Amino acid sequence: METDFTQHSANTEKPCVLVCQHKSCLAAGSAEVLAAFEEADLSEFSVIGTTCQGQCSSGPTVRIVPEETWYCRVKPQDVPVIVEQHLQGGKLVRAKLHPRIHMSFGY
Numbered sequence: 001m002e003t004d005f006t007q008h009s010a011n012t013e014k015p016c017v018l019v020c021q022h023k024s025c026l027a028a029g030s031a032e033v034l035a036a037f038e039e040a041d042l043s044e045f046s047v048i049g050t051t052c053q054g055q056c057s058s059g060p061t062v063r064i065v066p067e068e069t070w071y072c073r074v075k076p077q078d079v080p081v082i083v084e085q086h087l088q089g090g091k092l093v094r095a096k097l098h099p100r101i102h103m104s105f106g107y
C-alpha cells in the first residue's frame, strides 16, 4: 500500500517543514532526512512528509512554508544545521538553498 502524503497541511497554524517523500527524493535518502527533522526539537514547526515538490533532480527537497524557502540535496547531516541556523536562529543556510529558486546575482 502506498502512503498518502498530504501536499501541505492546511489545518495547522504552525509553519511547516515539508520533506518530499516521493520517488526521486526517496532514492536520494529523503526518508532519513524526514526522520532527522522529526527527531529535532521543532515544537514551533510541523514536520510533514509530502508528495513530489517538482524539484526531483535536486532532491531530497525540503521546503519551509509559508515563507517559501527551498533547500536542495539535503542530507541527514544537514538537518541540525538547518534546524539550528535557520529554524531556530532565523538565518538561511545559503549553501543548501535551491539555486534556481533562490537566485543570487552576487550583488
Ligand code: FES
Binding pocket: 020, 021, 022, 023, 024, 025, 026, 051, 052, 053, 054, 055, 056, 057, 059, 060, 061
Ligand atoms: S521527487 Fe522530490 S521533488 Fe520530485
